[in-house]
Amino acid sequence: MIATFPTSKKEIVDRIFRAGVVGAGGAGFPTHLKATAKADTVIANGCECEPLIQSDRYVLTVHFEEVLEGLRLMMIATGASRGLVAIREGQQLEALEDAVGKDRSIELIRVPDTYPAGDEHILVYEATGRIVPQGGIPPDVAVVVSNVNTLLNVSRAMSGGSVTKRILSICGDIVKPCLTEAPIGMAINDLLEVTGNRVDLEQKAVLISGVMMGELCDDPTRPIDKRTSAIVILPRDNRVVMAKALPLGTMVRRAASVCCQCRLCTELCPRHLMGHAISPHRIMRAVAWMTDYKDDLAGALLCSGCGLCGIYVCPMGLSPDRISFAVRTRLLERGIRAEPAEAKARPLRASRLVPHERILSRTGVGKYEQELDFVGVQRPAVVRIPLGQHSGKAAVPRVRPGDKVIEGDIIGEPEDPRFGAVVHASVSGVVAAVDDHVTIESR
Ligand code: SF4
Numbered sequence: 001m002i003a004t005f006p007t008s009k010k011e012i013v014d015r016i017f018r019a020g021v022v023g024a025g026g027a028g029f030p031t032h033l034k035a036t037a038k039a040d041t042v043i044a045n046g047c048e049c050e051p052l053i054q055s056d057r058y059v060l061t062v063h064f065e066e067v068l069e070g071l072r073l074m075m076i077a078t079g080a081s082r083g084l085v086a087i088r089e090g091q092q093l094e095a096l097e098d099a100v101g102k103d104r105s106i107e108l109i110r111v112p113d114t115y116p117a118g119d120e121h122i123l124v125y126e127a128t129g130r131i132v133p134q135g136g137i138p139p140d141v142a143v144v145v146s147n148v149n150t151l152l153n154v155s156r157a158m159s160g161g162s163v164t165k166r167i168l169s170i171c172g173d174i175v176k177p178c179l180t181e182a183p184i185g186m187a188i189n190d191l192l193e194v195t196g197n198r199v200d201l202e203q204k205a206v207l208i209s210g211v212m213m214g215e216l217c218d219d220p221t222r223p224i225d226k227r228t229s230a231i232v233i234l235p236r237d238n239r240v241v242m243a244k245a246l247p248l249g250t251m252v253r254r255a256a257s258v259c260c261q262c263r264l265c266t267e268l269c270p271r272h273l274m275g276h277a278i279s280p281h282r283i284m285r286a287v288a289w290m291t292d293y294k295d296d297l298a299g300a301l302l303c304s305g306c307g308l309c310g311i312y313v314c315p316m317g318l319s320p321d322r323i324s325f326a327v328r329t330r331l332l333e334r335g336i337r338a339e340p341a342e343a344k345a346r347p348l349r350a351s352r353l354v355p356h357e358r359i360l361s362r363t364g365v366g367k368y369e370q371e372l373d374f375v376g377v378q379r380p381a382v383v384r385i386p387l388g389q390h391s392g393k394a395a396v397p398r399v400r401p402g403d404k405v406i407e408g409d410i411i412g413e414p415e416d417p418r419f420g421a422v423v424h425a426s427v428s429g430v431v432a433a434v435d436d437h438v439t440i441e442s443r
């Protein structure tokens with residue numbers, strides 16, 4: 001259903017909040033907070049640079065009208081006069097192009113088909129020429145970026161819809177790679193089973209939401225959430241899986257023994273190339289040799305976790321990506337934040353971009369690339385819905401075991417709307433358990 005336009009910023013923000021919309025492309029930042037920013041440009045991010053995944057492309061093919069509606073709504077909320085739909089060079093989306101051509105406030109732009117084209121900082125630069133300051137966010141340069149799945153949910157929020165399902169890719173080394181739509185809280189192993197992709201987890205590994213930035217998942221009963229864009233299955237002996245499976249202590253010991261300080265990880269780091277003060281080779285040196293040199297370690301706060309330096313770059317097979325991200329996490333836990341500073345793109349940046357094809361080849365997943373067909377909406381017997389599936393604090397449960405719920409009922413709310421998002425029942429049924437998840441048996 002296409003939304004009717006609310007006219008005030010407050011009304012749009014309220015409806016987004018009540019619908020529980022969060023960023024669908026990664027960290028799950030609550031979208032009602034993003035909608036309160038002031039900007040002159042809103043970018044619909046359809047770049048989807050992770051190998052194999054086609055969820056955003058599917059949304060831009062089938063639900064493009066709602067995505068454009070969501071983009072217009074975010075433009076009204078933020079006061080932006082310019083809307084951009086960003087896709088990668090080479091992507092053919094004729095219906096979207098026709099629709100964009102009829103709206104003078106919106107443009108379709110193609111950004112270089114490189115990794116990580118979908119990183120907000122990289123996308124803002126490619127689309128507008130502006131550089132988000134290090135330690136900053138796109139609204140610092142009057143830009144708001146939203147994933148196309150998020151904008152689909154923004155559009156649906158205007159007609160009273162809430163985020164109860166997720167469109168995702170099931171792909172990799174399986175017999176029936178596909179696209180599907182599943183209720184939030186459906187278990188990964190149930191999804192694999194019903195799509196005809198039962199896998200032997202002794203032989204194969206599950207990656208949540210991507211090869212490069214995705215997380216290795218050892219619990220196949222884990223539920224999907226609003227941020228899950230894909231379930232990727234790869235052989236256990238794939239080099240990415242093996243690198244992600246290494247314990248942190250082993251990575252540090254390897255770094256101490258074989259990191260030759262060649263600097264390649266730094267020379268190709270996308271955030272370093274944007275002029276940010278991050279140098280993964282220096283982080284490796286500080287961690288491996290246990291120096292407490294604050295400037296070296298502080299650079300980790302600027303790491304996006306894109307994985308490029310470890311999975312693609314390091315000639316010694318080390319993991320500067322995981323070590324940098326681990327340092328970042330520790331610093332944030334201690335309340336240490338990045339020093340904001342203006343940045344300037346480095347002169348050699350354009351010649352150091354990594355083409356998508358090279359990523360497919362280096363990760364060994366190119367052989368799994370194929371067109372994914374949509375196989376319909378899933379209807380599981382049970383869902384286990386996380387109360388924390390967004391950045392900020394987990395929602396407080398609003399239901400108890402034995403309660404009857406219908407799809408779309410509120411089952412969790414944030415104590416403070418500035419630090420969380422609303423959670424809804426994704427199926428109709430009876431609440432079976434409440435802990436940090438709400439389990440609902442479908443009836
Ligand atoms: S690319 Fe690898 S070997 Fe070279 S400095 Fe970085 S971590 Fe060390």
Ligand code: SF4
Nearest residue numbers: 269303304306307309
């Ligand atoms: S993961 Fe590596 S390449 Fe990516 S931003 Fe962090 S340090 Fe740079």
